[in-house]
Amino acid sequence: MTDDLINKYDLRVPRYTSYPTAPHFHDGVDGAVYRQWLSELDPATNLSLYFHIPFCDEMCWFCGCYTKIVKRYEPVKEYLDAVLAEVDLIADALPARMTAKHLHWGGGSPTMLKGEDWMATLDKLRARFDVASDAEIAVELDPRTATEDYVRDLERAGVNRASIGVQSYEPKVQEAIHRIQPYETTKQVIEWLRAHNISRINMDLMYGLPLQTTAEIESMIDMTVDLRPNRLALFGYAHVPWMQSHQKMIREEDLPGAAERWEQFSLAVERLKHLGYVQIGFDHFAHPDDPMANAVETGELHRNFQGYTTDTAPAMLGFGASAIGYLPQGYVQNERALKGYREAVFAGRPATAKGIALSDEDTLRRAVIEDIMCNLTAEVDPTHFARDLEKLKPLVEDGICTVDGGRVTVSEAGRPFIRLVASAFDAYLGTGEGRHSKAV
Ligand SMILES: C[S@@+](CC[C@H](N)C(=O)[O-])C[C@H]1O[C@@H](n2cnc3c(N)ncnc32)[C@H](O)[C@@H]1O
Numbered sequence: 001m002t003d004d005l006i007n008k009y010d011l012r013v014p015r016y017t018s019y020p021t022a023p024h025f026h027d028g029v030d031g032a033v034y035r036q037w038l039s040e041l042d043p044a045t046n047l048s049l050y051f052h053i054p055f056c057d058e059m060c061w062f063c064g065c066y067t068k069i070v071k072r073y074e075p076v077k078e079y080l081d082a083v084l085a086e087v088d089l090i091a092d093a094l095p096a097r098m099t100a101k102h103l104h105w106g107g108g109s110p111t112m113l114k115g116e117d118w119m120a121t122l123d124k125l126r127a128r129f130d131v132a133s134d135a136e137i138a139v140e141l142d143p144r145t146a147t148e149d150y151v152r153d154l155e156r157a158g159v160n161r162a163s164i165g166v167q168s169y170e171p172k173v174q175e176a177i178h179r180i181q182p183y184e185t186t187k188q189v190i191e192w193l194r195a196h197n198i199s200r201i202n203m204d205l206m207y208g209l210p211l212q213t214t215a216e217i218e219s220m221i222d223m224t225v226d227l228r229p230n231r232l233a234l235f236g237y238a239h240v241p242w243m244q245s246h247q248k249m250i251r252e253e254d255l256p257g258a259a260e261r262w263e264q265f266s267l268a269v270e271r272l273k274h275l276g277y278v279q280i281g282f283d284h285f286a287h288p289d290d291p292m293a294n295a296v297e298t299g300e301l302h303r304n305f306q307g308y309t310t311d312t313a314p315a316m317l318g319f320g321a322s323a324i325g326y327l328p329q330g331y332v333q334n335e336r337a338l339k340g341y342r343e344a345v346f347a348g349r350p351a352t353a354k355g356i357a358l359s360d361e362d363t364l365r366r367a368v369i370e371d372i373m374c375n376l377t378a379e380v381d382p383t384h385f386a387r388d389l390e391k392l393k394p395l396v397e398d399g400i401c402t403v404d405g406g407r408v409t410v411s412e413a414g415r416p417f418i419r420l421v422a423s424a425f426d427a428y429l430g431t432g433e434g435r436h437s438k439a440v
């Protein structure tokens, strides 16, 4: 049944890591608006902090992230100085010294930062925020460039979660994506992390990569589960060469077709569930002992720009070029260009380039979309949402979801279409957005 449905529906819908989604941000929300919003925060609000490090030392051809290749450390160091200046600038705009509960470094590759710079960054953060003693301090980590000394420096800085990019263990796939990373390298890094008390391990796997076959999926999952990650993400390769020109290096004839992508995904899900992992939303998995598995049970799962999270902070401050943040009043995104970003913060201005203020209607729809994406169900007012519920009719006929009064529930078989169900409540959909990648 699912094969037919994948062909039937246009699955190019947003991933709903925010609502409204980033293409609807506009330059009416600038640094002055952001400063105002920051000053209005309740000082008791817990904060989440996100840092974007847009550098890597080599380009993986599949990469869809915002990053630049650098061969020297100077640009990284210069950038980091700007990020630390931004921390001061933003902390000064807050109504009081506030508590940070979640810290996350993403990229690009935060592994580009030298050990001493991790210490300097954490020192600065501890100087300007109360970093909670139980705060989650997470970094995305590229195993190809991590050494044991580096892991030791992360431990010293207080890091307690690492998200490890793996993608595939198959040498011919690794060659086709220009990312050579033997299994032993990944295994070794995980052993170092655990030996240095960084025991919360996430791993990123992919399907739909060039030359990837359904036959390799089962062993990919088994080899991964042998490493006992606490959480796993299983991303379908999003081929968007019109946005990421380096993806043109990937031969389209090497890409698995829709049916094979679907087979790869289903096999991976089946195997992970068989091995005891709990499916989170559509493409994330948690070990049953992990708090994320528990959050599914208690309805406390959330979704933000890092994907699924147990982070409940109502405000996330984004630092670095292109970083996105949110406050109860709305979303803000920093300038993408490194030069413009640096100039703004060194001139003492927030580097906010765009954003969106949330209307009451946006807030209402955001809660419905987040409920569907996280809990597979939402309760809506059937009168207010009559037109949206109407849009779900074909999905109900196809068994993707049920609608009972105002209760919308995604069926187990409908999980792969979760984004499609959520999109019925997106009032902006089709209003001047770019192209999205396929949902499956
Ligand atoms: C910023 S990267 C991870 C950190 C680190 N740079 C690394 O590669 O090890 C985040 C993850 O996004 C996923 N990803 C990157 N490009 C993608 C694409 N085009 N389609 C789907 N997933 C992608 C990969 O699984 C990758 O590990």
Ligand code: SF4
Residues within 6 Å of the ligand: 055, 056, 058, 059, 060, 063, 064, 065, 067, 107, 108, 109, 142, 165
């Ligand atoms: S996948 Fe990670 S390491 Fe590779 S280019 Fe993208 S951000 Fe850099």
